[in-house]
Amino acid sequence: xxxxxxxxxxxxxxxxxxxxxxxxxxxxxxxxxxxxxxxxxxxxxxxxxxxxxxxxxxxxxxxxxxxxxxxxxxxxxxxxxxxxxxxxxxxxxxxxxxxxxxxxxxxxxxxxxxxxxxxxxxxxxxxxxxxxxxxxxxxxxxxxxxxxxxxxxxxxxxxxxxxxxxxxxxxxxxxxxxxxxxxxxxxxxxxxxxxxxxxxxxxxxxxxxxxxxxxxxxxxxxxxxxxxxxxxxxxxxxxxxxxxxxxxxxxxxxxxxxxxxxxxxxxxxxxxxxxxxxxxxxxxxxxxxxxxxxxxx
Numbered sequence: 001x002x003x004x005x006x007x008x009x010x011x012x013x014x015x016x017x018x019x020x021x022x023x024x025x026x027x028x029x030x031x032x033x034x035x036x037x038x039x040x041x042x043x044x045x046x047x048x049x050x051x052x053x054x055x056x057x058x059x060x061x062x063x064x065x066x067x068x069x070x071x072x073x074x075x076x077x078x079x080x081x082x083x084x085x086x087x088x089x090x091x092x093x094x095x096x097x098x099x100x101x102x103x104x105x106x107x108x109x110x111x112x113x114x115x116x117x118x119x120x121x122x123x124x125x126x127x128x129x130x131x132x133x134x135x136x137x138x139x140x141x142x143x144x145x146x147x148x149x150x151x152x153x154x155x156x157x158x159x160x161x162x163x164x165x166x167x168x169x170x171x172x173x174x175x176x177x178x179x180x181x182x183x184x185x186x187x188x189x190x191x192x193x194x195x196x197x198x199x200x201x202x203x204x205x206x207x208x209x210x211x212x213x214x215x216x217x218x219x220x221x222x223x224x225x226x227x228x229x230x231x232x233x234x235x236x237x238x239x240x241x242x243x244x245x246x247x248x249x250x251x252x253x254x255x256x257x258x259x260x261x262x263x264x265x266x267x268x269x270x271x272x273x274x275x276x277x278x279x280x281x282x283x284x285x286x287x288x289x290x291x292x293x294x295x296x297x
Contacts, residue, residue: 005243012236019229022222029219036215040208047198047205054194057187064184071177078170085163092156108146112139 115136124132147160 005240005247008236008240008243012233012240015229015236016233019226019233022226022229026219026222026226029215029222033212033215033219036208036212040205040212043201043205043208047201050194050198050201054191054198057191057194061184061187061191064180064187067180068177068184071173071180075170075173075177078166078173082163082166082170085159085166089156089159089163092159108139108143112136112143115139 115132119129119132119136
C-alpha cells in the first residue's frame with residue numbers, strides 16, 4: 001500500500017504542476033486578450049471620430065452644392081434676360097442708318113478681341129508691337145465713340161445700361177457659382193480622405209477583433225484544462241486521504257490501546273490547527289479534514 005500511495009502522491013503532484021502551468025498560460029492569454037480589446041476599442045473610437053468628421057464635411061459639401069444649384073438658377077435667368085436685351089439692342093443697331101464706310105459695333109468688338117489675343121500670344125518686334133497697339137487703341141476709340149452716339153438716344157441708353165447691368169450681374173453670379181463649387185469640392189475631398197482613413201482603421205480594428213477572439217478562445221481552453229486538472233487533484237487528494245486513513249486504521253489495530261489518541265487529544269490537535277488557520281498559515285488536506293471532523297469548519 002505504501003508504494004501505491006507514493007505513486008498516487010507523485011501523480012497528484014504532477015497534475016497539480018500541470019494545473020499551475022495551465023493557469024499561468026491562461027493568465028498570460030487573458031492579458032493578451034485585454035490588450036487586443038483595448039487596441040480594438042481604440043481603433044473603433046478613431047473610426048467613429050473620423051466618420052463623424054466625414055459626415056460634417058458631407059453636410060457642408062451638400063450645403064455648398066445647394067448654393068451652387070441656386071446660383072445656377074439665378075445665372076440662367078440672368079443669361080436669358082441678358083440675351084433678350086442684347087438681341088433687342090442688336091435689332092435696334094441694325095435698324096439705325098449707317099454710313100457706307102461705318103463698321104458695325106459687333107465687328108469692331110470682334111476685331112478688338114482678335115488683336116488683343118494676338119498681342120498676348122505672339123512675340124513681335126518693336127515696330128509690329130507699336131502698330132498693333134495703335135490698331136487696338138483706334139478700335140477702342142471707335143467703340144467709345146459709337147457707344148456715346150448710342151447713349152445719346154434715350155431708348156438706346158436705357159437698353160444699353162440694362163445690357164451692361166445684366167451682364168455684370170450674370171458674371172458675378174457665375175463667379176459665385178465657381179466659388180461655391182470650389183468650396184464644395186474642398187469639403188468633398190476632406191470627406192473622402194476621412195472615409196478612406198476610417199476604412200483603413202476599420203480593417204485594423206477587425207484584425208484586432210480576430211486576435212481578441214483567438215486569444216480568448218485559447219485562454220478559455222487553458223482555463224478548462226486548469227479546472228479539470230484541479231478536479232483530478234482534488235479527487236486524488238480524497239483518495240490519498242482515504243488510503244492514509246485506512247493505513248492508520250491498520251496501524252491502530254496492531255498497536256496497543258495506550259497508543260490510541262483520546263478524543264480530548266484529537267480536539268486539542270484540531271484547536272492547534274485552527275490557530276494556524278487563523279494566523280494565515282497554509283493547511284494540508286489532512287488538517288482540513290481534522291477541522292471538519294471536530295466541528296471547526
